[in-house]
Amino acid sequence: xxxxxxxxxxxxxxxxxxxxxxxxxxxxxxxxxxxxxxxxxxxxxxxxxxxxxxxxxxxxxxxxxxxxxxxxxxxxxxxxxxxxxxxxxxxxxxxxxxxx
Numbered sequence: 881x882x883x884x885x886x887x888x889x890x891x892x893x894x895x896x897x898x899x900x901x902x903x904x905x906x907x908x909x910x911x912x913x914x915x916x917x918x919x920x921x922x923x924x925x926x927x928x929x930x931x932x933x934x935x936x937x938x939x940x941x942x943x944x945x946x947x948x949x950x951x952x953x954x955x956x957x958x959x960x961x962x963x964x965x966x967x968x969x970x971x972x973x974x975x976x977x978x979x980x
Contacts, residue, residue, distance in 0.1 A: 883911060898935065899936070900924060900934055901937040902924070902936070903940060904966070906956065936974065942966070945961065
């Protein structure tokens with residue numbers, strides 16, 4: 881399980897600085913698929929919280945409000961602008977975690 885994997889990392893590398901990132905939303909009108917992503921993110925969030933000391937990079941909330949036609953090229957993949965936006969936030973979150 882995800883919780884077990886995080887616990888193992890924490891056990892083997894107690895000083896490691898961990899950042900987990902939410903899965904990004906899909907470009908789909910299928911609400912069941914969209915809800916599944918949200919449920920998986922919630923489960924991962926609970927696991928990271930249970931283990932503790934793990935920073936979160938909420939990529940889902942970053943891109944979910946964006947226009948799907950502008951930032952996605954298909955259901956799973958982003959345009960260059962979308963990837964630039966995601967990458968900027970990842971760099972910022974990892975840099976912040978490393979500075980702690």
